[in-house]
Amino acid sequence: MILPVIMSGGSGSRLWPLSRALHPKQFLALINDNTLLQETVNRLENIQCSNPLIICNNEHRFIVAEQLRANNTLASDIILEPMGKNTAPAIALAALAAIANGDDPLLLILAADHVIKDVAAFQKAVLDAKAFAEDNKLVTFGIIPTHAETGYGYIKQGMKKIHDTAEGFDVDSFVEKPDLNTAQTYINSGGYLWNSGMFMFKASRYLEELSKFSPVMLDICTQAYRNKTQDLDFTRISADIFAQCPEDSVDYAVMERTNDAIVVPMDAGWSDVGSFSSLWDVSDKDENGNVNHGDIISRNTTNSYIYAGHKLVTTVGVDNLVIIETKDALLVACKDQVQDVKAIVEKLKLEGRYEYKHQREVYRPWGKYDSLDFGHRDQVKRISVKPGAKLSIQMHHHRAEHWIVVSGTAKVTNGDKTFLVTENESTYIPLGQLHSLENPGVLPLELIEVQTGSYLGEDDIVRFDDKYGRV
Template structure:
């Protein structure tokens, strides 16, 4: 049995404005209009003999991750919550320790398949075949990485030089090399001895921890202590922040794979991409006769080799080529494809200017539903709120704002101070400043309402919670 471990902790700032800090690319529908990158990742394991995937994500993404796993058919998928990012070596150590904790001491070493949540693999059958080859090597004690057969001289990836053959399954690893310049990348491609470094792995959990103890015992010790002090919360496991924050940051490549004498590489030629930029997404998507990839309400006249994504309104292009145009409710990106690696600089400027467009979309997902900030001005803000059937917001109060709720559809159960009552379609209610209150949906259809906030301060941090069903402070 294979134990999938899905790393879902990245922020994906190179895909701004679609990817945001609180809604990064692994949770977005980029290459499929129905499924997110995370859902595609777990879905391609359907024909592999695996246990329920173990997900590792940031604390701030926990409800988004849990909901997407539920939609993918895993209602109670185990999720490890990292209180802070410390790169892949510690994250994988936490997963290995968790798997061993649930395995009998005398049982076979749990076989881990470590996957990134935000990669594209188009040939699922070939991917399944490569897992079989990797499993054979991993069971023999190898630490296996998946090497992507390069299609061109790429300078954006690290490379793996293969060594001697290991039967028909794979090769030893001669060396790992950093991202090369164009000339070096061309030499690697011409030699036929190099693979792109995919960041996907397979090995026994105990085997990985033994190598980590040999090469980075400091990381292993802190991960063990942090997990020992972890707290269970529903199907989440909250790792101790006070301990884990002291863990050194290191990738599995630097910490283990470049140091071990037991590294192996399995070739994978399956239409892989890490979708690391808008140009990479354009490469991966279907295109029309003019080389354009168009999503949404788009009119493209005299336009070539361009990516346009319009999520909310009509976008028209005229007399352009080699552009990326991404429209969201609160931001618009227009960039040349050759410059998309510098989107991070835009994000940094947004942060430095004290703006918020790097954090979240206008539409914000919560465990109880979603809200859309449709308008705001001096001392007021208007939101469209959707509450899922049976869901309940926290019992809370605000020091600086009052709220008016107008029900558009469904039925709301409102707690307003000492009173509790129902509010139905076309009815409204008022919550004064400082009043303890709560909103829930007792019905079987979505509750939709308009909330009008008014007051001297309207920030999301003006919330005092008294009770919460979702473990929020």
């Protein structure tokens, strides 16, 4: 049986301001109405496999769970990495989970943030890889290149291998991201593939090879997994133990060192959408070569990627631009320089600006909030609470709150009183008061929250009870 393992880490910083640290690209709908995570799950249809195992970090856990729920997808497990240690330890945790019940499935390692346009070709490559993986080989998927690309690593093909109807090649070597001239040499030779970062192998074979080449990593991952705890639908790995784990990629830790590596070529319209230029490449374009999202009016505009999130965006006489408008940021960049967007993100991070971490609209397990206005001692939010959801029982040391219900019904606990607040009604939560908010109805609850006080940060929350395990 195939167990899909979907790696859902990463920040997608080159797609800022659409992608943020707390809501990165894998959770965005960039190509169609589904997010990249949902599309990754959907392309498993018609492959005989078990429910996917998801690996993500703690801060993304509720987004992952909600997007799977909205996609009608059941996960076999959602493993929370305490901190990022690159792909080799993450896959080790997945392999340990896979064999915990005495099974030894084939792990299909996928990234949550890739675009694959030809699903049939992807599924054919997976079935080819399965034949080799069942024969104890460690398979990587190599993308048949379409041009000289300097943003990807390459795999040099060795001797051709045939297994029944499956076709693959021994891996001669893995090659780092080349300069343009070297990349063109690779393309001209015809013997190189792009390194996709997707793999397939038996769980036991991966652990066996890891024990040869990185025994310390395997030992620490084993201990961290044995000391796991269950938190709602999530498996928490021991942070204290996992923090000691070496950081390494699966390529360096295993694939470049094993004698049993096979590469299966794939020609499936693949992209890791690592920048707006690559997103432009894989998106549908109009007759002028433009990719347009949202309310856009253009004149004499060509070869551009334009995203209007919330406002009308107009362009006149421009070419080869990326224009991204969100509620709280605007990016204008030359399409051939979008790799440098990461430098903007680093500056935002260095300055401690919130735009680095999250959108103005922030998702929570109970719903979401949108920060409408900021002042020195006041903040206004629009809060949406899902039916049946409840915020934690909490208090604040530095702020008071005014709640005005716009639609729906709120069940409010304010000190020792619990009461209902309906549309066009309001209530006041004094500073230091124990309180909670719940939506007891079947319709979404919408309210406006006005905060006033000397400090309005999200870390001024003392939780006493929380149905989502955040105490």
